[in-house]
């Protein structure tokens with residue numbers, strides 16, 4: 001028999017060789033298909049992205065950058081990385097892109113390494129107000145290595161207090177200002193951050209891990225024209241493989257590249273970089289712009305339905321793909337709501353809300369997002385129904401079975417990994 005031109009994953013082989021592990025893959029696919037996935041930072045990546053990830057590119061060591069590697073035999077994988085870089089630059093209108101960070105946290109570590117020395121001052125959003133733990137939490141390298149000053153949201157509007165950001169910047173003269181969040185439902189005004197950074201001579205970094213997909217599709221304004229460095233993940237609303245990336249100006253290109261490799265990482269994951277290239281190309285299609293727009297429309301519909309059921313949206317609503325919900329009016333903790341939703345077949349996460357009286361293990365809130373449901377083809381009507389089902393699961397745990405059945409009916413029509421999208 002002649003040699004096949006392609007060799008890729010053979011699930012039957014895995015099942016025969018390692019049935020126990022194969023079972024995990026089957027069970028996780030079943031979990032993703034049969035539950036309602038409302039985790040704001042998750043998505044169903046495309047079959048083409050999955051195919052690139054499950055490829056023999058995983059075998060190749062390629063420390064360095066295209067044309068400048070420390071290993072031989074990189075001429076083929078170089079093509080994949082060049083495509084990923086060019087597509088990222090084109091998609092986001094960026095001067096330079098580094099597609100090697102293994103994750104969002106790695107991208108942030110590299111960006112800090114490029115711009116700061118240990119002990120330098122950085123100003124970033126506080127974790128309890130929606131910031132990410134890589135933005136200066138004491139449990140993370142960022143909080144240990146840098147002198148971190150945090151800003152938050154106002155008590156009355158629950159939106160970023162730009163006056164506080166400016167006051168803190170003037171007082172502490174940070175070398176770096178970080179904007180971007182992990183649980184903030186509103187638009188961030190990057191031009192205001194740019195103005196403050198210029199006023200104090202700081203670098204501006206936007207960590208838009210959550211919203212980069214919406215920016216790619218033009219559903220919300222982009223951070224790229226305003227920030228010196230933009231870090232992001234490729235696996236959330238952007239719907240690519242699990243990973244990170246960095247965009248920056250030409251001025252910072254060499255510093256960012258040196259910071260990613262060799263300062264914080266070794267060999268790049270070439271199979272994931274190839275999958276990033278596939279994901280970036282998908283995000284350039286007109287269908288993706290429509291997807292991103294629908295994600296936001298769906299989030300609004302979901303948020304309105306939750307509000308109508310007595311679940312208070314933090315800041316009064318959403319402009320993005322997610323809502324943060326204050327459950328105190330219902331007297332249910334975030335942890336309890338997470339458990340009750342799980343019993344009804346709904347996956348979401350508890351989340352602290354601004355000025356939360358409860359610790360992170362309990363919380364007074366939940367966070368919900370629409371990237372998965374929108375990929376599954378659901379529209380605002382379905383998301384309004386989903387809002388009612390979430391509220392039902394949280395408020396009436398005795399009805400978990402009926403809610404599960406309703407969700408099964410919804411997912412029978414909107415099943416992931418059955419039809420093309």
Ligand SMILES: Cc1ncc(COP(=O)(O)O)c(C=O)c1O
Nearest residue numbers: 103104105132181182207209233
């Ligand atoms: C704002 C932000 N930055 C960074 C990250 C970290 O990304 P990863 O989990 O890929 O390390 C996240 C993940 O949720 C995030 O929301």
